[in-house]
Amino acid sequence: xxxxxxxxxxxxxxxxxxxxxxxxxxxxxxxxxxxxxxxxxxxxxxxxxxxxxxxxxxxxxxxxxxxxxxxxxxxxxxxxxxxxxxxxxxxxxxxxxxxxxxxxxxxxxxxxxxxxxxxxxxxxxxxxxxxxxxxxxxxxxxxxxxxxxxxxxxxxxxxxxxxxxxxxxxxxxxxxxxxxxxxxxxxxxxxxxxxxxxxxxxxxxxxxxxxxxxxxxxxxxxxxxxxxxxxxxxxxxxxxxxxxxxxxxxxxxxxxxxxxxxxxxxxxxxxxxxxxxxxxxxxxxxxxxxxxxxxxxxxxxxxxxxxxxxxxxxxxxxxxxxxxxxxxxxxxxxxxxxxxxxxxxxxxxxxxxxxxxxxxxxxxxxxxxxxxxxxxxxxxxxxxxxxxxxxxxxxxxxxxxxxxxxxxxxxxxxxxxxxxxxxxxxxxxxxxxxxx
Amino acid sequence: xxxxxxxxxxxxxxxxxxxxxxxxxxxxxxxxxxxxxxxxxxxxxxxxxxxxxxxxxxxxxxxxxxxxxxxxxxxxxxxxxxxxxxxxxxxxxxxxxxxxxxxxxxxxxxxxxxxxxxxxxxxxxxxxxxxxxxxxxxxxxxxxxxxxxxxxxxxxxxxxxxxxxxxxxxxxxxxxxxxxxxxxxxxxxxxxxxxxxxxxxxxxxxxxxxxxxxxxxxxxxxxxxxxxxxxxxxxxxxxxxxxxxxxxxxxxxxxxxxxxxxxxxxxxxxxxxxxxxxxxxxxxxxxxxxxxxxxxxxxxxxxxxxxxxxxxxxxxxxxxxxxxxxxxxxxxxxxxxxxxxxxxxxxxxxxxxxxxxxxxxxxxxxxxxxxxxxxxxxxxxxxxxxxxxxxxxxxxxxxxxxxxxxxxxxxxxxxxxxxxxxxxxxxxxxxxxxxx
Numbered sequence: 001x002x003x004x005x006x007x008x009x010x011x012x013x014x015x016x017x018x019x020x021x022x023x024x025x026x027x028x029x030x031x032x033x034x035x036x037x038x039x040x041x042x043x044x045x046x047x048x049x050x051x052x053x054x055x056x057x058x059x060x061x062x063x064x065x066x067x068x069x070x071x072x073x074x075x076x077x078x079x080x081x082x083x084x085x086x087x088x089x090x091x092x093x094x095x096x097x098x099x100x101x102x103x104x105x106x107x108x109x110x111x112x113x114x115x116x117x118x119x120x121x122x123x124x125x126x127x128x129x130x131x132x133x134x135x136x137x138x139x140x141x142x143x144x145x146x147x148x149x150x151x152x153x154x155x156x157x158x159x160x161x162x163x164x165x166x167x168x169x170x171x172x173x174x175x176x177x178x179x180x181x182x183x184x185x186x187x188x189x190x191x192x193x194x195x196x197x198x199x200x201x202x203x204x205x206x207x208x209x210x211x212x213x214x215x216x217x218x219x220x221x222x223x224x225x226x227x228x229x230x231x232x233x234x235x236x237x238x239x240x241x242x243x244x245x246x247x248x249x250x251x252x253x254x255x256x257x258x259x260x261x262x263x264x265x266x267x268x269x270x271x272x273x274x275x276x277x278x279x280x281x282x283x284x285x286x287x288x289x290x291x292x293x294x295x296x297x298x299x300x301x302x303x304x305x306x307x308x309x310x311x312x313x314x315x316x317x318x319x320x321x322x323x324x325x326x327x328x329x330x331x332x333x334x335x336x337x338x339x340x341x342x343x344x345x346x347x348x349x350x351x352x353x354x355x356x357x358x359x360x361x362x363x364x365x366x367x368x369x370x371x372x373x374x375x376x377x378x379x380x381x382x383x384x385x386x387x388x389x390x391x392x393x394x395x396x397x398x399x400x401x402x403x404x405x406x407x408x409x410x411x412x413x414x415x416x417x418x419x420x421x422x423x424x425x426x427x428x429x430x431x432x433x434x435x436x
Numbered sequence: 437x438x439x440x441x442x443x444x445x446x447x448x449x450x451x452x453x454x455x456x457x458x459x460x461x462x463x464x465x466x467x468x469x470x471x472x473x474x475x476x477x478x479x480x481x482x483x484x485x486x487x488x489x490x491x492x493x494x495x496x497x498x499x500x501x502x503x504x505x506x507x508x509x510x511x512x513x514x515x516x517x518x519x520x521x522x523x524x525x526x527x528x529x530x531x532x533x534x535x536x537x538x539x540x541x542x543x544x545x546x547x548x549x550x551x552x553x554x555x556x557x558x559x560x561x562x563x564x565x566x567x568x569x570x571x572x573x574x575x576x577x578x579x580x581x582x583x584x585x586x587x588x589x590x591x592x593x594x595x596x597x598x599x600x601x602x603x604x605x606x607x608x609x610x611x612x613x614x615x616x617x618x619x620x621x622x623x624x625x626x627x628x629x630x631x632x633x634x635x636x637x638x639x640x641x642x643x644x645x646x647x648x649x650x651x652x653x654x655x656x657x658x659x660x661x662x663x664x665x666x667x668x669x670x671x672x673x674x675x676x677x678x679x680x681x682x683x684x685x686x687x688x689x690x691x692x693x694x695x696x697x698x699x700x701x702x703x704x705x706x707x708x709x710x711x712x713x714x715x716x717x718x719x720x721x722x723x724x725x726x727x728x729x730x731x732x733x734x735x736x737x738x739x740x741x742x743x744x745x746x747x748x749x750x751x752x753x754x755x756x757x758x759x760x761x762x763x764x765x766x767x768x769x770x771x772x773x774x775x776x777x778x779x780x781x782x783x784x785x786x787x788x789x790x791x792x793x794x795x796x797x798x799x800x801x802x803x804x805x806x807x808x809x810x811x812x813x814x815x816x817x818x819x820x821x822x823x824x825x826x827x828x829x830x831x832x833x834x835x836x837x838x839x840x841x842x843x844x845x846x847x848x849x850x851x852x853x854x855x856x857x858x859x860x861x862x863x864x865x866x867x868x869x870x871x872x
Contacts, residue, residue, distance in 0.1 A: 039580060056492040058845045065624030078580050095584050144475060144514050148531050188501030389836050393829060400825050 006031045006073075007101040009331060010091050012081055014041050014064050016317045017301025018106035020324025022067075022074050028332045032074040033098060035091070039064055039078045042129055043385050045317060046394070048169060050132035051259075052176035053140065053184070053407045057129045059394050062386035081107070086274075086294050102296045102331050105268075105283065106324070109302035109315055112263035112281070118240035119164075123260035126169060135259065139177070142257060147189050152196075153254070159197045160255040162245050164237055165262035166203030167210070168352045171220055173259060174201045175355040178227045183405045200230045200253060202237060202245075204262070209360070211314065212350060212367075216360040219369045223354045237262075264315055266303040278305050280312075287342035289327050296334070298327040308345055317384075318348050353377045356402075442467045442509075445767060446527050446536040448517055450477050450500050452753045453737025454542035456760025458503075458510050464768045468510040469534060471527065475500055475514045478565055479821050481753060482830070484605060486568035487695075488612035489576065489620070489845045490837055493565045495830050498822035517543070522710075522730050538732045538767045541704075541719065542760070545738035545751055548699040548717070554676035555600075559696035562605060571695065572845075575613070578693060583625050588632075589690070595633045596691040598681050600673055601698035602639030603646075604788045607656055609695060610637045611791040614663045619841045636666045636689060638673060638681075640698070645788060645796070647750065648803075652796040655805045659790045673698075700751055702739040714741050716748075723778035725763050732770070734763040744781055753820075754784050789813045792838075 007030050011018045014036035022034050040061035049055045068076040079093035084103070091098045111125035124135045139161065146158040161177060163170050177199050186194055201208075201224065207217040208224075208231070224231050239246040245253045265281035275283050275291060282305035284292055289304060291297040301320035306313045313319050323343060330340035349363035353374060361373035378398065385391050401407060443466050447454045450472035458470050476497035485491045504512040515529035520539070527534045547561035560571045575597065582594040597613060599606050613635050622630055637644075637660065643653040644660075644667070660667050675682040681689045701717035711719050711727060718741035720728055725740060727733040737756035742749045749755050759779060766776035785799035789810060797809035814834065821827050837843060 039576065056494045058492045063624065069623055069626075077584075140475065148513075187505055188499065190505075389840075389842075392836075393832060396829060396832060400828075404825075406825075 007335060008033060008099065009102040009104065010035065010098055010100040011104040011106060012084075012091065013106035013108055013301070013303075014038075014067075014076070015044070015106060015108045015301060015320065017108070017303075017320035017324045018104065019067065020321040021104050021106065021298075021300060021328045022071065022324075024325045024328030025331065026071045026073060028073075028328065028335070030073065030102070030331070030335065032071075033100075034064065034068065034074055034076045035079050035081060035093065035098075036064060036076070037078070037080050039076075041067065041386060043390075044127070045381060046385070047126060047129070047132050048173040048176055050129065051126055051135040051139070051173065052180045053136050054176060054180070054401055055394060055397055057133055059390045059397070060385075061129060062390065066387075086297060089296070100296075102334070103294075103298070104324075104327050104331075105291070105297065105299040105303055106301045106320070107267045107303055109264040109281075110267045111260055112265040113260065114263055116237050116240060119237070119258075119260060122240045122242050123164065123258040125260050126173065127264070138257060139180075143185050143189055143192070146196075147192055155192075156196050156198075157243065157254040158256060159192070160200065160253060161198070161257045161259070162200045162202060162253055162255050163259045163261060164202050164245075165260065166201060166205065166208040166231075166233070167261060168350075169261040170201060170203070170259075171208055171224065172353055173261065174199055174224055174229045175227060175353065175358070178229060179355055179401075180407050182228075183401070184407045187406075198230060199228065200232065200255075202232050202235045202247075204234070204236050206234050208233070209352060212352070212360060212362055216362065216367055216369060220352065220354055220360055223358045227355050264302065266305075268303055275299075280305065282312075288330055288340035289323055289343050290330070290340060298330070300324055300327050306343060306345075308343075313345060319345060322346065351377045351380060443537040443771060444469060444535070445538040445540060446471065446534055447540040447542060448520075448527065449542035449544055449737070449739075450474075450503075450512070451480070451542060451544045451737060451756065453544070453739075453756035453760045454540065455503065456757040457540050457542065457734075457736065457764045458507065458760075460761045460764030461767065462507040462509060464509075464764065464771070466509065466538075466767070466771065468507070469536075470500065470504065470510055470512045471515050471517060471529065471534075472500060472512070473514070473516050475512075477503065477822060479826075480563070481817060482821070483562060483565070483568050484609040484612055486565065486845075487562060487571040487575075487609065488616045489572050489843045490612060490616070491830060491833055492845055493569055495826045495833070496821075497565060498826065502823075522733060525732070536732075538770070539730075539734070540760075540763050540767075541727070541733065541735040541739055542737045542756070543703045543739055545700040545717075546703045547696055548701040549696065550699055552673050552676060555673070555694075555696060558676045558678055559600065559694040561696050562609065563700070574693060575616075579621055579625055579628070582632075583628055591628075592632050592634075593679065593690040594692060595628070596636065596689060597634070597693045597695070598636045598638060598689055598691050599695045599697060600638050600681075601696065602637060602641065602644040602667075602669070603697060604786075605697040606637060606639070606695075607644055607660065608789055609697065610635055610660055610665045611663060611789065611794070614665060615791060615837075616843050618664075619837070620843045623842075634666060635664065636668065636691075638671045638683075639667070639669050640672050642670050644669070648786060648788070648796060648798055652798065652803055652805060656788065656790055656796055659794045663791050700738065702741075704739055711735075716741065718748075724766055724776035725759055725779050726766070726776060734766070736760055736763050742779060742781075744779075749781060755781060758782065787813045787816060 009030050010033045012035050022032055025032050040063050043060040046060050050057045064076040068074045079095055081093050083092040089100050111127050113119035125131050142158045146155045149155040163174050208220050209217050236248040238248045240258050245258055283299040285299050285304050289298045291299050300323035302315040326343045351361050353359040357371045357374050359373035359377045360369045445466050445468045447470045458468050461468050476499050479496040482496050486493045500512040504510045515531055517529050519528040525536050547563050549555035561567050578594045582591045585591040599610050644656050645653050672684040674684045676694050681694055719735040721735050721740045725734045727735050736759035738751040762779045787797050789795040793807045793810050795809035795813045796805045
């Protein structure tokens, strides 16, 4: 037993799925190598709050070196995977070749622009910390530029924000954006006419939050409208340009800000693995989460197409976490010479926040909305957030926002040049309004 | 009185000097336009803690739109000044021409590389939030790369950090960097040999902190050496390359990280003003802080060369703040037809922090060091920080660092590509150390 070489499990991706698998393997007699492009795990469910200038981006990042400290057999390596060689059993990264005995693919998902022309160029995705920061900077820049803009229709364009997709991210971001505008920006830009500000939510389907019961959908739509969000159902985008969103029905919304939350796909292409994927870019797996024809390769989280009762499981953190545990257990079983067991999904429910005191919740057959759902949403997200320090600081941020009705983070890091399309050095400053 | 047009004061730069002037003008019958490149004021005295991954960068940024809210006659504009026309009395920015009756120049200082070849290309300055973030990312990247580096001398080079300049910023950063390394990185990289890590502080003069009494200098040097910093006095840099620092005495320190805190100069060049400056790039001003030959133009803060008793005042926040108040008062006097009064400086003292329970303080003739100075440093910096929210979050960060001996922020935002000079895809991963 002593001289026996430990088998090596390589995990590609340190999202919810990858971390959960690494944690579950901690007590198994294996050595685990966890790979990620970044040296931190991102708590994606709160990412939209970074884009809405409510949270500092660092608070959603949990250092992976800190994660590995607690797990004696786990080693984290910051590396980009360049290629997977499933035959030779080697992962090729930008700085090493890593042989494996077992491989867990958990590289997550990326935005899917569904072949809408212009979307990949002009729409803002919201899947990484950097994307959230750049969206935040862009939104604050739009207000800054609008404050200097003498042309009313240009100003209208700068102050129109279009969110594509009526799923949880779209709904939560729409609510948070209105909160940012009404709580903070309204006071920051006293010369702007806030009647001009428009937050538009476009949903292709006939209801928001399609995965929830009807009454919660109606509640969500009513609440968003009360907040001032223009909700358009059964509305499809045809074309995105730098200046506008063109709708399939011929409509046009002039805007410089299109936020794309309409779809995600498995993030496999970068891995250069010759694995068959479905239309959503997800890898087909057996009920045990093993990849077809490779018994020592598992796919979990957003990248895996797992069907239960004929229905594909949604790309959600709880699904990813549960699959990580199953993959880890099945690897342990394989090492012991036992056969892997099928994955069983326990649906823990759904929570979506809309705004102050407004959220919807579904726990099994129990559904509720309003204040209790709003409290529950915050408690669950705080508890699930990694790191005691991050948890305390996020809580403090939320308390500040709640008490002072003010978003703290309104910093533009000027990565992008200001006033790209509106450089008018000859304009004489109009000092409208505001005299003592 | 009612119909009389208000005179307009334009303030260029929203650092300590500019904000202080704007605040002091709040009760005068003038309209104030405050200009800055960024939409936030940066609390520079804590900047090095961002570079040392101790504080989130957003916590040092105070939104200028929020600042203007409280002051009815102040309007903030985010703009880059392109040119000053002192004859026509117009400030030309990237998006407007702004005529003024009075102008306050408060554009601060930039790093001065004293004509050392390579310094401006390869050394890291520490004057803006972005610079602090990029230095933090670089340092964390060096550890990440060192963990993969099989060559011992390359590893030594990656783990050597050279700070040029033994003034307050150099001393404080050296202490904070050692703290980061010993508290956090030591645990994050269990496979690295920390005997290889070197923090070097180079000082051209014969003592650290030249502005302080002798015994505080000795205390500082002793404390830094105890922490493990290699302090070299009377040591001048001759050349900086990507791989090393070359010293004037012929010595060479292989390193990829040179932090430049050795000198600053007035930040006037960007303004394209034809004003005479001294060797430090500072504008000569009369005792009233008015610029020679322009009675309606004031220069304050780091950009102004103000001599008291034959000695030029240092570039410090308290100097800038007091000058802002004097400039504001003198403008009010000019409007009332009275003549401006000379600036009087009240030296409030000096505080420099070195490490845990170690700091030096000079308050008038009173000097002390150690725990009381350390407490005082933190209290003063917390009180001076702008924004109640920032203050609470910084305090919380400090408490965490103190209690858990752990720097919270250790996030690398991958702006720079990883492993630029060390891309070795064919290297087989060596899994040194760490087996369960």
